[in-house]
Amino acid sequence: MGSTSTKIKLRTSDQKVFEVEKAVAVQSQTIKYIYENGCPDSVIHVHSVSGDILSKILDYCKKHVNSAAGKEDISPEELYEWDANFVKVDQNTLFDLILAANCLKIESLLDLTCQTVANMIKGKRPEEIRTTFNIKNDYTIEAEEAVRRENKWAFDMLGGVGTMVIEELADDTMSKCVTNAKSRVCVIAANQIVMMRSISKLANKKSIDVYKQPQNPTTPRIKESVKQINVGTGFIELFFHFKCKM
Amino acid sequence: MEITSILPEECLCLIISLTSPEDACRSAMISHAFRSVANRYEVWEKFLPSDYRSIISGSSSSSLLSLGKKDVYFHLCFHPILIQNGTKSFQLEKKSGKKCYMMGARALSIIPEGTPAHWIWTSLQESSDGEKPTFDFKRMTKRMALLIFPLFTSCFEFFNRFPETAELKQVWWLNMRGEIETKILSSDTNYAVYFVFKLRKEHTTGFTQRTVGLHVHVDKIGLREVRMVSLDPLRDEPRYIRERGDGWMEIEMGAFFNNCGDDGSVEFSVWEAHTNYVKRGLIIEGIELRPKDSAS
Numbered sequence: 083m084g085s086t087s088t089k090i091k092l093r094t095s096d097q098k099v100f101e102v103e104k105a106v107a108v109q110s111q112t113i114k115y116i117y118e119n120g121c122p123d124s125v126i127h128v129h130s131v132s133g134d135i136l137s138k139i140l141d142y143c144k145k146h147v148n149s150a151a152g153k154e155d156i157s158p159e160e161l162y163e164w165d166a167n168f169v170k171v172d173q174n175t176l177f178d179l180i181l182a183a184n185c186l187k188i189e190s191l192l193d194l195t196c197q198t199v200a201n202m203i204k205g206k207r208p209e210e211i212r213t214t215f216n217i218k219n220d221y222t223i224e225a226e227e228a229v230r231r232e233n234k235w236a237f238d239m240l241g242g243v244g245t246m247v248i249e250e251l252a253d254d255t256m257s258k259c260v261t262n263a264k265s266r267v268c269v270i271a272a273n274q275i276v277m278m279r280s281i282s283k284l285a286n287k288k289s290i291d292v293y294k295q296p297q298n299p300t301t302p303r304i305k306e307s308v309k310q311i312n313v314g315t316g317f318i319e320l321f322f323h324f325k326c327k328m
Numbered sequence: 329m330e331i332t333s334i335l336p337e338e339c340l341c342l343i344i345s346l347t348s349p350e351d352a353c354r355s356a357m358i359s360h361a362f363r364s365v366a367n368r369y370e371v372w373e374k375f376l377p378s379d380y381r382s383i384i385s386g387s388s389s390s391s392l393l394s395l396g397k398k399d400v401y402f403h404l405c406f407h408p409i410l411i412q413n414g415t416k417s418f419q420l421e422k423k424s425g426k427k428c429y430m431m432g433a434r435a436l437s438i439i440p441e442g443t444p445a446h447w448i449w450t451s452l453q454e455s456s457d458g459e460k461p462t463f464d465f466k467r468m469t470k471r472m473a474l475l476i477f478p479l480f481t482s483c484f485e486f487f488n489r490f491p492e493t494a495e496l497k498q499v500w501w502l503n504m505r506g507e508i509e510t511k512i513l514s515s516d517t518n519y520a521v522y523f524v525f526k527l528r529k530e531h532t533t534g535f536t537q538r539t540v541g542l543h544v545h546v547d548k549i550g551l552r553e554v555r556m557v558s559l560d561p562l563r564d565e566p567r568y569i570r571e572r573g574d575g576w577m578e579i580e581m582g583a584f585f586n587n588c589g590d591d592g593s594v595e596f597s598v599w600e601a602h603t604n605y606v607k608r609g610l611i612i613e614g615i616e617l618r619p620k621d622s623a624s
Contacts, residue, residue, distance in 0.1 A: 177335060184338070184339055193346075196342045200347045203343070207354070211355070217358055217359050219359060233354065233356050
């Protein structure tokens with residue numbers, strides 16, 4: 083009958099023509115709009131998409147249309163796995179898929195492909211992400227430190243119970259008060275004088291990792307181990323032993 | 329050609345919004361292009377809960393809505409805002425953007441109530457929008473600091489987000505309960521319930537070598553958890569109490585996975601009914617619900 087086997091012709095940027103079922107093609111909101119607002123028999127140009135990419139995209143659309151319509155016997159888990167395999171492609175192809183899904187307005191494909199890239203970023207350090215995507219670091223050392231400070235809480239994952247992060251040690255008098263909720267420590271002085279609100283927690287520790295922001299922006303962040311703890315009248319002196327962090 | 333020159337900023341925004349708030353902040357360090365994406369409002373709009381606007385406009389900090397989305401996110405992470413006439417507080421868990429609520433003592437039903445002989449309501453000097461007191465130490469010498477130190481510890485002891493806390497003067501039995509609808513919490517999240525309190529250093533009795541019952545009940549998923557713990561354990565007893573870092577202590581009452589949809593509720597209570605010994609010296613800030621720490 084008419085509507086179930088209506089075909090739409092698509093021409094790609096490299097002059098390849100695809101004939102697809104309407105139900106598959108209108109997964110793309112862009113194609114749907116053009117089809118409904120133009121001549122139903124004419125060929126739709128998808129200028130920004132190449133033949134190879136459109137072919138893959140049409141596979142995706144067909145799979146999803148068939149599974150939703152029950153034409154294919156596939157469970158949600160199997161479809162999920164199919165999707166996962168679909169995006170196992172090289173980076174350039176993945177980016178082409180994102181661009182095409184964006185331009186053709188295929189929301190589920192855009193989410194799938196973007197999530198794939200997001201998973202390559204999650205949990206990684208900036209240096210690792212640069213390597214993965216071959217991105218040049220265009221920050222100067224000072225600018226990099228400024229951005230790190232702006233977003234410093236995201237780097238506090240280095241901390242754990244018993245870890246303190248000392249920031250902004252400006253000069254050798256009492257400087258900024260920093261509280262790290264995990265270690266319950268309040269640091270009020272630069273020169274190794276620490277005021278404790280929770281002395282008992284510290285007394286059980288044999289060593290504490292302390293990450294200190296260096297004054298010279300060109301030196302990397304240095305890690306200090308506490309060598310000795312003196313519990314005085316609420317003041318504890320921590321003698322630092324400087325070590326270079328990799 | 330690399331990713332930021334191939335993909336348009338709207339796609340990069342979508343990608344970053346599919347990571348996490350932590351990853352978004354870290355991604356600012358990758359390059360200038362990423363920093364610009366990471367600061368876009370579309371990214372932080374996705375990290376904020378969908379009903380954040382109505383929550384903030386019903387709070388005592390409705391001016392927050394004039395800030396940029398990223399600033400709103402971080403303000404909500406580090407500064408609880410007061411809602412429902414100052415009886416509850418709301419904030420976000422910074423890593424995930426999930427909602428955290430604390431029911432203040434006024435939002436709980438404390439029995440016996442209204443009897444000044446048993447419970448008193450105290451208000452502290454800290455401002456009710458939850459700002460931590462800040463001190464400028466730059467100009468102080470070490471000597472001065474030593475003299476002023478005892479004063480500082482007492483100031484640091486208390487950071488009270490609510491205008492009032494409840495202090496137990498003297499009771500024979502404790503019965504505090506509260507309830508919250510699960511639909512206001514973030515869905516599909518593991519929540520834990522915490523009792524937030526302090527014990528006075530002096531004149532506190534009835535909590536050492538005694539246990540209180542902490543109950544959490546979620547009818548919809550059939551959860552009924554009871555824990556008997558000591559609020560003032562001795563050195564060699566197991567210690568389930570944690571310091572919160574804002575001067576208060578907390579103890580986990582129970583945990584549940586919130587997939588209760590629109591019509592579930594969580595009921596919680598702190599209960600101790602031995603009438604042969606008196607209890608005094610307990611100060612309550614409230615009961616907090618927040619995503620369960622992965623560390624605990």
